[in-house]
Amino acid sequence: MSYIRFIAPGVIRYTCGRYSRGDIINCENTLATDLINSGMSIDSLKDSILLLDFLAEGHDAELIAPLIDYLSTLTDRDHIRVLFNAVVDLDRLPYRARSFTTHFANQDGRFVNSGDQSSVQLERKFLCLARRPTPGRAKFVNRLLSTVSSVRASFGSGFPEWSQEFQAYLPDHTLPILIDGDARQYTHNLASDVFRTCLFNTILETSSQTDPESWRSIFLTEKTFKTFDLYQIPMWFAVPGTVDQVRQLGFDLFDDVIDHSYDTETDPTTRLDLIMDQIKQLDDRYSLDDCQQLRRNLWPRLQDNYARLDQLIQDYTTTHDRLVAELTA
Numbered sequence: 001m002s003y004i005r006f007i008a009p010g011v012i013r014y015t016c017g018r019y020s021r022g023d024i025i026n027c028e029n030t031l032a033t034d035l036i037n038s039g040m041s042i043d044s045l046k047d048s049i050l051l052l053d054f055l056a057e058g059h060d061a062e063l064i065a066p067l068i069d070y071l072s073t074l075t076d077r078d079h080i081r082v083l084f085n086a087v088v089d090l091d092r093l094p095y096r097a098r099s100f101t102t103h104f105a106n107q108d109g110r111f112v113n114s115g116d117q118s119s120v121q122l123e124r125k126f127l128c129l130a131r132r133p134t135p136g137r138a139k140f141v142n143r144l145l146s147t148v149s150s151v152r153a154s155f156g157s158g159f160p161e162w163s164q165e166f167q168a169y170l171p172d173h174t175l176p177i178l179i180d181g182d183a184r185q186y187t188h189n190l191a192s193d194v195f196r197t198c199l200f201n202t203i204l205e206t207s208s209q210t211d212p213e214s215w216r217s218i219f220l221t222e223k224t225f226k227t228f229d230l231y232q233i234p235m236w237f238a239v240p241g242t243v244d245q246v247r248q249l250g251f252d253l254f255d256d257v258i259d260h261s262y263d264t265e266t267d268p269t270t271r272l273d274l275i276m277d278q279i280k281q282l283d284d285r286y287s288l289d290d291c292q293q294l295r296r297n298l299w300p301r302l303q304d305n306y307a308r309l310d311q312l313i314q315d316y317t318t319t320h321d322r323l324v325a326e327l328t329a
Contacts, residue, residue, distance in 0.1 A: 049079050052081065054082065054086075057085065058219030063217075081328060083323060085099070087099055097327070122291050125148065128152070137155065154177050156175055156177065196231075204223065204237050205219070205239075217239070228305040231299075235278065240265065243260045
């Protein structure tokens with residue numbers, strides 16, 4: 001695959017989202033390989049604006065610093081521009097950059113909503129999807145299953161061979177835990193109708209303060225956006241500030257139903273405790289019938305969130321093109 005290409009005369013776009021931490025550290029070798037595969041040489045970079053595209057993952061400015069430093073030995077730093085997906089303090093950067101946090105709003109397409117979604121019959125209160133197993137997710141799923149009973153949860157459905165490594169975290173459950181089968185057999189962020197039968201979506205985002213080799217940035221994936229496609233009330237187990245970032249995108253986060261103050265807690269253990277306290281309170285406050293009535297009462301607001309997601313997706317290309325134009329001007 002060619003990761004480096006000219007997108008305009010004198011403007012090169014380098015798709016960097018696939019860079020792992022190891023690739024960043026060994027960026028000289030990785031860049032050399034990518035240039036060869038793209039039919040270019042290092043000289044191609046010297047007189048061009050170089051747009052580094054990190055939209056595919058949650059790289060932050062600190063993580064990509066080795067690549068920036070190396071590229072600065074090859075071309076003027078002023079020629080380097082960066083497009084982040086993660087939330088980044090752009091004013092503190094020594095290069096031009098933009099953050100585009102809605103990149104995953106339509107990843108692999110939308111859920112297909114057939115029929116009258118307002119009349120969906122709830123069967124469980126809480127949904128929790130963990131396609132990829134990690135220690136942090138294992139601890140969360142175990143706590144969730146131990147705290148409340150009205151749950152549909154998955155763990156390791158996309159990587160069943162990995163999930164066995166986490167058996168000690170979930171001693172009362174056989175892994176992988178599946179809701180609708182082996183997630184390797186379908187696009188992982190599409191939905192079974194069974195997902196819709198829950199009101200509250202406990203979202204295990206990709207970024208984590210504790211999981212090894214995980215992103216530490218605020219980074220929104222399809223897991224966040226799909227909850228609005230499913231007309232659900234969201235909660236997040238992610239890095240601090242994630243909830244605030246989603247709120248800034250214009251979504252109603254139902255603060256009259258859920259206390260999202262856990263989002264400002266910087267200690268991951270305490271934050272997990274706060275989230276579980278909220279889940280327990282919701283479970284105690286609402287029976288399944290109450291959840292059905294709550295969904296009916298909140299239906300106009302759930303529709304507004306769906307419409308907001310529609311708008312973000314409609315604006316995606318225009319916003320993306322505007323950010324690229326700003327960076328490469």
